[in-house]
Amino acid sequence: MALIDVVNLSKAFGPKVVLSNVNLQVQEGESLVVLGGSGTGKTVLLRNIMGLLTPDSGHVAIEGKIIAQLSRKELFKVRQSIGMCFQMAALFDSMTVFENVAFGLRRHLEITEDEVQARVEECLSLVGMKGTDKLKPAELSGGMKRRVGFARAIALKPKILLFDEPTTGLDPVMTDVIGRVILDLKHELGVTTITITHDLKSAFEIADRIALLFRGECIACEPPAAFKVNPHPVIQQFLRGDADGPFLQDPPPPKRRTQEAHP
């Protein structure tokens, strides 16, 4: 049985169909990377997995439990086994880094403050953020915020980690740092991960399988080597990063010829 089972998942907002009959299975310990253009429903997929949205049809099951059918209490129990890393980190801005990472520990585990302290330090050092515990989120850079978000997500030792565009808006060096942190977390914690990203370099490093969402449908879900040579024109266009092709609904204006440099 797959740890995460997405079955015929469809979701629309008004007339706009965002996900249409998406099927994905993620096995325990596996790392799935979901690629796709902006607005193709990647984040909506993660929100359905977390139970933040209810599917119009189809379902998401975690360890065989159908998320949409759970009571609030049961849903919260399942959520304790999932760590969600938000696109813009979503840190609690009235709390320090320490309080952010300690939040889940204090609420759900009956452990002493010393044990909380030790676990927070352990999580912060896993993401390379040791010594920042007294800072407020406003004092952190974008990359640092996301790493603190990772630390908060792993604090309760979840079985599943979901990363929502963890590198969007970061410089290439920080993108690489985040990619390495995700890889480290995957190897050290042995968790099952779903990562949504636009960064192909880290996608190929992290992924056991890569899925591509295109206009709400999952058009491929295969290991990186097979994905790279998949002849589907949309996949090849996405990998090339070219504006010309079937990927965009509205064709872009023709490419201007760059002015030749003065001799």
Add this chain to the structure above:
Amino acid sequence: MVLTFIDKTGASVLSALDTAGDFATLAGRTFAAIFKRPFDGKNLLNQFQAVGVHSLPVVILTSVAVSMVFAVQLAFGFRQFQAEGLASQVEGLAIVRELGPVITGLMLSGRIGSAMAAELGTMQVTEQIDALECLATDPIHYLFVPRFLAAIVVVPLLTVVSIYVGFWGGYMILVGVEGQSAYVYGHEFYKLLAFRDLRIALYKAFVFGMIISLVGCWRGYRTQGGAEGVGNAPTSSVVTSSLWILISDFFLTKLLLV
């Protein structure tokens, strides 16, 4: 044209019912979450400080100002009938029964209701409320309940402060300016009042505290649309809660004075 009118009216009625239903659901979830565990004492104390201690100056200032203006008007009005002695009696009646709770309620809807809406609205658009959900924490229990409890305790307490300050505001005008005897003012202020009047004022303040906190949290929780939405949430919270404070004041007065 008639069909269009009926169509629009029907849509407005449905939308209003939808909004009322949403508010009632969240209010019900708040009541149900009050006794749920874990109890977060630190969060509750923070709210007592934000709602209570920080609101003290604004309540004192407005209560002094309103009671002084009211005393000036009463002194002027009763002078027309050579009945200046009645001014302090009516001042006492007005401050304890109406001005104390209503002014406190209206000022707090502007101060704490709007702050709640802005804070929760910002948390909503920056995905912090989703983060709470993902950390297996009920936002209603974590965000609504402490604010609600703080408001229903603090608004009655601040109403007592407002009444006390209102007494001295009237004193400054009627004794200090109009030259009434301090002993007579102190005696006459309470002449038309019974303990029941203070109890009614506290009941009203309790209901106003519920309205302010629930409307503020609800408007913030339902914020959509980024910066514009966050900007609209406090405005809408203040307008809605002020309106409901005035409407409920009328019905509470009718009900409790019987």
